[in-house]
Amino acid sequence: MPKLSDRTRLIAGATRRGRGRRPVNPPIERASTMLSDDPAAMQDPGDGPVYGLDGTSAARELRTALADLEGASEAFLVPSGLAAVTVPLTALLRPGDEVLTTEAVYGPTRRFLTRHMADRGVAASFHPAGASVEAVMDQMHERTRVLLIEAPGSLTFEMMDVPALAAACRKRGVLTVMDNTWAAGLAFRPLAHGVDVSVQALTKYAGGHSDLLMGGVAAQAPEIVRAINNVIEDMGWHVSPDDAWLALRGLRTLPLRYEAQARTALQVAEWLQDQPEVANVLYPPLPGSVGHSLWRRDFDGAASLMGVVMKGGGKAAAHAFMRELSLFGMGYSWGGFESLITYETPQLAYRQHAPDLPGQLLRLHIGLEDPADLIADLTRGLAAWRAQQDSNLQPSA
Ligand SMILES: Cc1ncc(COP(=O)(O)O)c(C=O)c1O
Known part of the structure; x- marks a missing residue:
């Protein structure tokens, strides 16, 4: 089959799901406890989620659809767009590291960097909004571990040369995380342009109806996927089945x-x-x-x-x-x-x-x-x- 457009793929994800007579949409399965038929099967992930934190049908389908949209090997759901930014930064930064980002970064992201991360030994510095690739790279230090990109920037909408920045960072061994909320995973594909982690507030266009809060985190490299997975698991982040169902409906x-x-x-x-x-x-x-x-x-x-x-x-x-x-x-x-x-x-x-x-x-x-x-x-x-x-x-x- 020829490669389908985003618009078609986001709908085909529903019609191609499962076999036999079935509803178009997955059920909303509200669950903490999952029951098994046999003690030997209780820990078998091949049998579906072992516990509610693993996510039930709607969340699982949403993750698959989001990974497909972002061109990622894995996509994760977190309780807000802000958490979608803070989770990969927590996963990738260690005390003594530095993160560089734009002056036009989303306000609560700035607060996370200057309060939470600073308290834990991670320094943040800010480059002028819309700075050239050379100017951004010149502002990096030996300890700069992550460049957090937001383009267009919040409130003042400056753009960045993301493909060139991603390439320059990769050469220098600096990881890139991009807040791609403005492009909604549609108008720009960070991973296809060499960015390591693409995040978006699904609260915005994917939800689309001002009735839910959620974030999506997408990545390709196995070690980065593992690091993000571990933070979500260790912190106990979870999104409700009702919200996952609404966001999946929004994606269509x-x-x-x-x-x-x-x-x-x-x-x-x-x-x-x-x-x-x-x-x-x-x-x-x-x-x-x-x-x-x-x-x-x-x-x-x-x-x-x-x-x-x-x-x-x-x-x-x-x-x-x-x-x-x-x-x-x-x-x-x-x-x-x-x-x-x-x-x-x-x-x-x-x-x-x-x-x-x-x-x-x-x-x-x-x-x-x-x-x-x-x-x-x-x-x-x-x-x-x-x-x-x-x-x-x-x-x-
Ligand atoms: C660029 C950007 N990133 C992240 C967020 C955070 O999303 P949420 O409101 O779901 O926490 C926002 C919210 O306005 C935003 O504008």
Whole structure:
């Protein structure tokens, strides 16, 4: 059979499962205890999970589908996207080691490095967001053991030359872990580009409905797979069968949702770019945006998440904009069916080298709504932003 596309493979995984009359989807098997027929069979993994921690049908099918998507020999499930980042770092780093990552790394990942890992003797250093391969490699020390890549970066969306970074790290004996949540395992394949571990928050597009938290970790090399497996086993991480079932259901429609949301996001980004109140839209698929040329070269698709830098304005104007919107929920996370907005300027203060933006930073997540309705909503929001700006300019009575 010819190689099937992602879209077909993610569905064929359901129709090709098992034999005989059966439901399309696996059962939700809620279990701690598993029963065996014979004492000799109690420890036989060939007979299925020995204990609930081993994962039941939905989790097992989800792991297989995720490994296939990522081109990995093994994929693991953990309770959140954050855990998907922290597990491989815990597996690969030892006291005395150093991990290097971008200034634009996801905030809680930074906290994990500077609090948990620092307390345990692992040092973290941060390179400028969007730095060149040479600049990143120049910042490595003798003890640098892992490069943690996030591209595009959180909030400011800088891209990195991942294939070149992976090759340079491999040559130097440095391992690479990539937070690939933005690409959802679809638009970019870290392992095919030489990265050692690909992680993503399945919470976002795979879940797709803002109703579960989960992370996926995928790797190829047996020693890395073993190290990740051991951390998950030793820490006792587990995902619920209900959540695994929901994430598996999400995967079946992931490519269509991802593509539709990206199409609307590009429309919204192009429109925003032309508005006089907007200084800059940070969205790599948008021509002229930060990271556009690397995105074009390496990515097959895009998430529907972008930064919007306003032309001046303070916090009050940003808040007035947000309050005026009726179709964008004010809430964290992304990848669900609904559009969301967050105010991000305060987050930039955690960076050593905060980017020099000409105004306040908002983050938009574009959902599955009609683009015309979203643009009409944003038009009202921009009017509220202008009104707040104008009131700031009025001389006080
Ligand atoms: C880039 C990135 N990685 C990881 C995560 C963590 O995912 P979770 O919310 O499932 O912990 C997030 C969440 O926003 C994220 O934006």
